[in-house]
Amino acid sequence: xxxxLLASLALCLPLVGLAQTTQRKLFPYDYAIxxxxxxxxxxxxxxxxxNLVALYVVVQTGSRNEVEPGxxxxxxxxxxxxxxxxxxxxxxxxxxIMKRAGAEANAYTADDRTVYHQTFSKExxxxxxxxxxxxxxxxxxxxxxxxxxxxxxxxxxxxNSANPISKLYEVLRETAFKKxxxxxxxxxxxxxxxxxxxxxxxxxxFYKRFYRxxxxxIVVVGDVxxxxxxALTKQHWGDWKRGNYASQIPTEPPQTEARTAHIDWPSxxxxxxxxxxxxxxxxxxxxxxxxLDLLASIAFGDNSELYQRLVLKEQKVDFLGPDFADxxxxxLFIVLARVKDPKDVDYVRDQMLATFQRxxxxxxxxxxxDATRSRTRxxxxxxxxxxxxxxxxxxxxxALRRTPETINKLFDLYASxxxxxxxxxxxxxFKDQNRTIITLATKASTATNSDGKEGRN
Amino acid sequence: MRRTLKISLITLSLLVPTIAHANVQxxxxxxxxxxxxxxxxxxxxxVSFRILFMTGAASDxxxxxxxxxxxxxxxxxxxxxxLTKQQIDDAxxxxxxxxGAQVDKEMTVFNGTTHVENLxxxxxxxxxxxxxPGFREDDFARxxxxxxNFLKVSLREGNDEELGKEYLxxxxxxxxxxxxxxxxxxxxxxxxxxxxxxxxxxxxxxRANMVLGLAGGYPADFAKRIETDFAKLPVGKEAKARFxxxxxxxxxxxEIIERExxxxxxxxxxPVSVTRASKDWPALALxxxxxxxxxxxxxxxxxxxxxxxxxxxxxYAYVEYFPxxxxxxxxDPNLGRSSQIFQxxxxxxxxxxxxxxxxxxxxxxxxxxxxxxxxxxxEATREFLGxxxxxxxxxxxxxxxxxxxxxxYGITDFNTYLREQLAKLTLEDxxxxxxxxxxxxxxxxxxxxxxxxxxxxxxxxxxPSPITYNSPKPKEITDEDKVIQSYKIDLKPEAVTVVPVxxxxx
Numbered sequence: 011x012x013x014x015l016l017a018s019l020a021l022c023l024p025l026v027g028l029a030q031t032t033q034r035k036l037f038p039y040d041y042a043i044x045x046x047x048x049x050x051x052x053x054x055x056x057x058x059x060x061n062l063v064a065l066y067v068v069v070q071t072g073s074r075n076e077v078e079p080g081x082x083x084x085x086x087x088x089x090x091x092x093x094x095x096x097x098x099x100x101x102x103x104x105x106x107i108m109k110r111a112g113a114e115a116n117a118y119t120a121d122d123r124t125v126y127h128q129t130f131s132k133e134x135x136x137x138x139x140x141x142x143x144x145x146x147x148x149x150x151x152x153x154x155x156x157x158x159x160x161x162x163x164x165x166x167x168x169x170n171s172a173n174p175i176s177k178l179y180e181v182l183r184e185t186a187f188k189k190x191x192x193x194x195x196x197x198x199x200x201x202x203x204x205x206x207x208x209x210x211x212x213x214x215x216f217y218k219r220f221y222r223x224x225x226x227x228i229v230v231v232g233d234v235x236x237x238x239x240x241a242l243t244k245q246h247w248g249d250w251k252r253g254n255y256a257s258q259i260p261t262e263p264p265q266t267e268a269r270t271a272h273i274d275w276p277s278x279x280x281x282x283x284x285x286x287x288x289x290x291x292x293x294x295x296x297x298x299x300x301x302l303d304l305l306a307s308i309a310f311g312d313n314s315e316l317y318q319r320l321v322l323k324e325q326k327v328d329f330l331g332p333d334f335a336d337x338x339x340x341x342l343f344i345v346l347a348r349v350k351d352p353k354d355v356d357y358v359r360d361q362m363l364a365t366f367q368r369x370x371x372x373x374x375x376x377x378x379x380d381a382t383r384s385r386t387r388x389x390x391x392x393x394x395x396x397x398x399x400x401x402x403x404x405x406x407x408x409a410l411r412r413t414p415e416t417i418n419k420l421f422d423l424y425a426s427x428x429x430x431x432x433x434x435x436x437x438x439x440f441k442d443q444n445r446t447i448i449t450l451a452t453k454a455s456t457a458t459n460s461d462g463k464e465g466r467n
Numbered sequence: 468m469r470r471t472l473k474i475s476l477i478t479l480s481l482l483v484p485t486i487a488h489a490n491v492q493x494x495x496x497x498x499x500x501x502x503x504x505x506x507x508x509x510x511x512x513x514v515s516f517r518i519l520f521m522t523g524a525a526s527d528x529x530x531x532x533x534x535x536x537x538x539x540x541x542x543x544x545x546x547x548x549x550l551t552k553q554q555i556d557d558a559x560x561x562x563x564x565x566x567g568a569q570v571d572k573e574m575t576v577f578n579g580t581t582h583v584e585n586l587x588x589x590x591x592x593x594x595x596x597x598x599x600p601g602f603r604e605d606d607f608a609r610x611x612x613x614x615x616n617f618l619k620v621s622l623r624e625g626n627d628e629e630l631g632k633e634y635l636x637x638x639x640x641x642x643x644x645x646x647x648x649x650x651x652x653x654x655x656x657x658x659x660x661x662x663x664x665x666x667x668x669x670x671x672x673x674r675a676n677m678v679l680g681l682a683g684g685y686p687a688d689f690a691k692r693i694e695t696d697f698a699k700l701p702v703g704k705e706a707k708a709r710f711x712x713x714x715x716x717x718x719x720x721x722e723i724i725e726r727e728x729x730x731x732x733x734x735x736x737x738p739v740s741v742t743r744a745s746k747d748w749p750a751l752a753l754x755x756x757x758x759x760x761x762x763x764x765x766x767x768x769x770x771x772x773x774x775x776x777x778x779x780x781x782x783y784a785y786v787e788y789f790p791x792x793x794x795x796x797x798x799d800p801n802l803g804r805s806s807q808i809f810q811x812x813x814x815x816x817x818x819x820x821x822x823x824x825x826x827x828x829x830x831x832x833x834x835x836x837x838x839x840x841x842x843x844x845x846e847a848t849r850e851f852l853g854x855x856x857x858x859x860x861x862x863x864x865x866x867x868x869x870x871x872x873x874x875x876y877g878i879t880d881f882n883t884y885l886r887e888q889l890a891k892l893t894l895e896d897x898x899x900x901x902x903x904x905x906x907x908x909x910x911x912x913x914x915x916x917x918x919x920x921x922x923x924x925x926x927x928x929x930x931p932s933p934i935t936y937n938s939p940k941p942k943e944i945t946d947e948d949k950v951i952q953s954y955k956i957d958l959k960p961e962a963v964t965v966v967p968v969x970x971x972x973x
Binding site for chain 1: 765936
């Protein structure tokens with residue numbers, strides 16, 4: 011108990027005074043970066059949260075790297091294979107060790123990254139690092155296990171399939187992107203998932219390409235010292251051999267026409283409308299992404315005028331929100347709404363479009379901009395409320411720039427964005443020819459005259 | 468385990484927010500004049516509130532199912548007398564704070580976290596929300612429609628896994644105060660009026676029902692101030708509501724929900740007379756962890772159904788209610804109940820494997836009940852749970868929530884309690900608890916599938932359900948498959964019913 015009191019005391023120091031000082035760093039923890047000669051990077055973030063350590067291994071590969079036809083979903087599938095045993099530990103032995111450690115262990119895959127994460131008691135760090143290194147350097151699985159795991163991945167697709175939003179995102183991506191690999195979801199197409207059992211050889215190739223030290227960053231957060239983390243990294247990961255593969259990700263050509271698609275959903279649902287514009291890639295130097303991040307909240311967040319009108323006042327929509335991820339390559343700025351009555355779909359879509367249009371000519375209210383900056387800073391501080399939460403918040407930025415410093419740079423950028431920067435970014439990106447609209451509704455209950463009825467294109 | 472990141476916005480929006488760490492001091496008081504409290508002051512810059520009312524869906528009057536949830540929604544998501552919802556949102560916005568409600572059978576908790584710099588402003592809002600609600604018509608219309616759409620569309624038609632789990636509770640608790648979904652029923656929701664909400668608020672939001680949970684770096688006199696402010700609530704009667712076990716007839720029953728879906732979801736369970744307050748709870752919690760630790764690859768069912776056979780994405784077991792399990796790794800606190808069920812969750816399988824998967828789960832379950840746990844699995848699971856409890860209570864908000872639950876169940880600090888109980892536990896205790904509590908002939912099973920009549924026929928005929936794989940399997944598995952594919956499930960025709968999905972939650 012006393013440990014916790016001390017922990018909290020230490021923690022409050024960097025956070026108190028958040029509102030007053032814009033120059034204070036948003037990522038308030040001291041951290042150390044150590045690069046091994048093989049290209050592997052270790053980031054250690056000691057915190058005062060006692061007893062636990064969060065160990066995250068961030069690999070800079072994801073569905074973005076699935077460049078070959080028929081291989082959508084492979085990065086995610088491969089993530090599953092990383093739990094199927096290595097030279098020195100069978101899958102069962104691995105599970106036994108994890109169980110003894112009381113660890114919470116899992117992994118996830120996104121467009122630009124694959125993240126292996128575990129939280130456990132600090133005394134188990136040595137064994138965890140050894141275990142983890144073995145699968146990253148000496149993965150070993152049989153073709154039988156490989157094929158069985160492909161079925162579990164299909165099970166994952168199946169459990170997601172009841173939710174219409176899974177399908178909506180699949181169609182949105184393939185409609186908005188024609189060349190770039192963001193055209194498919196991280197889960198991948200069902201036809202490709204069904205073909206995964208036949209891709210054993212490719213899985214070995216995939217491992218050889220991406221599971222290399224130059225693609226990986228080890229993030230250790232919690233009750234740990236830099237010396238200890240570094241010694242363990244050198245001991246267990248020092249011999250990992252650098253690779254030489256670089257993905258050639260196709261560049262998406264400029265969009266030249268507005269696109270639409272409609273999905274007939276086989277079971278009852280409320281209709282959805284997604285309006286998306288091609289946006290910029292993540293940057294901690296150029297202002298356009300930061301400007302649009304702030305606008306996403308101002309124009310389409312829970313506190314936006316549009317939300318207040320459609321959700322609170324007119325009550326035509328029961329969900330409205332933006333989705334604009336930080337990605338390596340240019341990403342979609344998406345706004346999604348769920349409409350209560352099919353006859354209102356066109357109206358809601360038009361209101362969303364008018365809001366996009368409005369901010370291309372009208373500067374945002376400076377007070378609202380300041381409130382949004384405040385929200386972003388407090389939100390970030392409140393989200394990092396345990397060692398696990400800190401590591402979790404870091405992972406996407408590590409995949410993008412391999413350093414926590416990018417968070418500070420990004421928030422400095424937020425601090426410098428002006429209403430005119432936002433207007434200019436909106437005018438640059440929210441053009442008709444950059445737009446994709448997807449609608450989804452129960453077959454036969456679709457609103458008439460919606461321009462979303464042209465079928466996929 | 469192992470997931471893709473794209474979590475839907477809608478899905479997230481439907482979750483009740485849970486919050487933020489550091490447990491220093493618990494104080495409890497139960498004087499009638501001021502509400503009881505669980506206080507955990509520390510030096511964190513964040514302040515977490517969990518304001519608990521000992522009321523919930525089990526207190527919904529007959530014919531007014533859903534009024535507890537709608538009342539909580541009106542407080543957390545509606546305006547006050549002085550401020551509209553929009554004005555509250557505007558005020559919360561720069562603080563990045565919110566105030567959410569979670570309604571269960573016996574507990575309704577309002578929770579939120581704010582930075583200590585914003586504490587005064589934040590508290591002024593939330594105290595007003597709870598003490599001086601606006602009960603405005605426009606909020607009522609919106610929140611009632613949300614509740615209806617949640618049941619009718621999001622749950623019934625968009626999440627087969629949660630649908631299966633929730634419907635399982637509905638059938639086990641049929642005729643019991645727990646017998647309807649926390650959100651209500653579609654029929655009753657349509658009929659609810661604002662006056663019903665007002666009446667529920669008046670009768671249930673009382674000092675006797677309230678427990679103030681507060682953690683973080685708040686000022687020394689802050690808790691006192693809250694207690695004084697909340698003394699304006701009516702005194703009310705002391706909450707003593709404890710609910711009986713449901714009466715479940717002997718025999719296994721299957722309900723097959725028919726809907727247009729590509730996979731088959733399966734949930735099963737039966738009531739157990741064990742809660743966190745019972746001496747056998749640590750033993751049963753250990754058994755559930757062994758057979759199916761939530762979202763872990765270590766559970767036995769996961770190993771046999773998913774790892775060895777690739778039947779689905781995961782297979783887990785529970786001794787406590789754990790809603791929204793597909794979205795989170797650890798359960799939310801403040802879902803305390805005086806009656807719980809033992810539950811197995813088989814994540815969706817391909818329809819042609821549904822019969823086999825059900826048999827496999829029952830085969831493993833029956834084996835556990837027959838043979839008990841081995842010394843080796845007992846010790847490994849005990850070690851796991853002893854450490855894992857630190858992960859459950861990593862954040863200030865979770866520690867506060869667990870402390871409130873410990874107060875409800877009459878146990879000490881959860882981590883200490885679990886550690887001490889596990890240290891005392893023996894393999895014999897666990898195997899006795901299995902025989903005593905899990906040997907049930909009242910299993911209830913919910914399956915959700917497209918072709919319900921065929922599945923029903925197959926189940927009733929006890930037709931063999933052989934399984935084929937895409938790769939050779941070890942002899943141990945193929946031998947076991949031969950037993951499982953014909954594993955007898957004793958079902959009479961009247962015990963297997965097909966339910967059109969439109970009838971659920973009516």
